[in-house]
Amino acid sequence: MFEENQSNFNQDYQYSNNDYHYVDVGPQMAEDGILVDEQGYEDIGFSIVAFILGGLGLYFGQSFFAILIQSVVGMIIRKTGKAPHAENLSNFSALVGTIICLVIFFIIIHKKLKPLLKEFANGKTWAKALAYVGIMYGAIFLYSWIITVLGANQATSANQDSINLMMEFTPILAGIYVCIVAPIFEEITFRLCIFRGIAKKNKIAALIVVASIFGLIHMLASLTTGTFKTDLITLPIYLIGGFGLTTAYFREKRIGVSICAHFIYNTISFIMNLIAAMIIF
């Protein structure tokens, strides 16, 4: 396989005026053995349009499937004469909807999937992810300390409240969703698709836009609960997350790093919340 790729690589060199010129190299083999595009990111064979559409498709498709599943499953349960618990049904639908979107996406990129999976077997991926998590926690601790010194109210956001509620009603589903499914889904949506789509034109703009969108999207729930103003105090946390994870991908050029960082961060936070909930209940 390596030889095949190597021969493709050589074909991309062209001669012009008796000098060597790098014109359009196409996918290349990186040092870690992963096929990358001209910017050094994993090659999944997407154009700019495909990246953006893929990101938007994943984001809105997840909501679409979640609502569809909620309606269908709710109807089926009601037919049996039992009343579904709204919270359980909603959490289940969100999880399944997300998984369906991911499966569809993986089917689309199935030919390029294997190298991506290889990233998780690399110890360096986890080490780098851990470093980014450390930086993110450092920034969050600093922000939390400043807020405490200023005496401002440390409220949670509506997004966090909904996760807490999910933990309360369906703790196992919540664990799977928060620690595994959400990091994979969000990293593929925001970093692998949307970031890469914009980065084809401008990498710095892509970093700022994607990090900001990621931060702001976590505040959307606060608009529906009417607590946006008080929840604004959590916006810097989400922005730290947005910039931390996007920078991880921006610098390391491997989606595995940002997925692992997201996974580690969410798992630690989830365990902290779980301990807090256990203390309360």
Next chain:
Amino acid sequence: MSIKELLKNIGGRTNGDIYLGVVGPVRTGKSTFIKRFMELVVINNIQDEYQKARATDELPQSGQGKTIMTTEPKFVPNTAVSVDVGENLSVQVRLVDCVGYVFKEAKGYMDEDKIRMVKTPWFEEAIPFDEAAKIGTQKVISDHCSIGIVVTSDGSIVDISRNSYLEAEEAVIKQLQSIGKPFIVLVNSKDPTGATAKQVSLEIQEKYQVMAIPMSIEQMTQDDANQILKEALYEFPVLDVDVVFPSWVAALDENYWLKQSYKASIQQGLNEVKKVRDVDKIAEVLRQNEYAKSVEITNIDTATGLITLCIEPKDGLYEAIINDIVGTTLEDKADLIKILQEYKNYKDQLADVLPAILMAKETGYGASTPALNDIQVSEPELVKNGSRYGIKINAKAPTYHIFKIDVENNFEPILGSKEQSETMIEYLTKNDTSLEDVTMFGRNIKELLKDGINAKLLTIPDNNRQKLLNILKSMTNKGKNNLIAIVF
């Protein structure tokens, strides 16, 4: 009241400057009044001999007959004199003499068959004498006096009939009334106790609603001067009304119906009263109040315009109010004791929670602070902090957290066709009575809705109630949620 007290009180209403503007038709005795008043009231009370002599020298001339003696406005004395009124207080007194309003029968304003032309400080050209007299009087009324003394006559002092004065008298009085200056009217008469003088005074009082005193200015005595000042004091406006209730009425809530009823009567009385003289009208209006047994004016402070009224409520009202407040009829003292004990019990139970309820009503959330007696303090414990030791005292107290939750409920009866439902909506919305008072299926709509709301209150499962309790307990004792454990 003595003359000094009167001057002191008038000084209180005029910031210490008593400037009497003596106005009215010509040939009524204005200058004579000023001369007599100065002699009786002012000069007698001036301590400084020089001032006394100067004030005497500046007294105006007066004369008999139809001829106008005062031909221009004059300040008497030229600068105000200080009169000591006791308690280290003094007032500045000055009178202003006017030509007065001219009428046909008066003499001295015509040059042969033409009106005399005079030079005035207000115009560059000479103007007719009567016009100058009018302008001078107006200036005195509006700019130079704190109290107006309108001098008129019943027609007995000189050979001028009463009718001749009427037009000029009305013009002066109307002008004083239009600018709201306190004033009284003196009806100058050779026979002030006679029927004519009394009749003229009465007519003026009725026509202009102002005090008119019949008086022989030439023969004016100290008592007459006192009366003039006293009546003048009563012409000042009422500035404040102090109403004294029995203490149990005063203790009632401001919005309680009895207080509202008294307040409405007081307001109605105040609308009818403008001058201190009319204060009886307030009392009269209050006496009409169905809950007032008697109303007395206990004090009129003429120096400040403060009127004090005392209202005594009707007999039996105290008992009726107690019954109304407790919401039941108390037959005897035993009933009252029972109610008071119940109240004490409620107060003990709810005193700490009430502020939390009020706060929750206002903001949606309220927390009570524990009473000192409710705080349980543990025995002091020895604690080690590094290499040092200290003590720890633990306290525990119950607190109550009140949340305002708007519970919603719908009433949706199925009536049949669309037309039937539309007819029902029309009936419910166009009915004169409130929607809440409408009865459906034998029950009041509001009651039906309330039942639904009550039922919803019981739907929170026990385990969720416990969770809510635990969350609050944890948040109160261990602090607020922090930002560190937020999940992306």
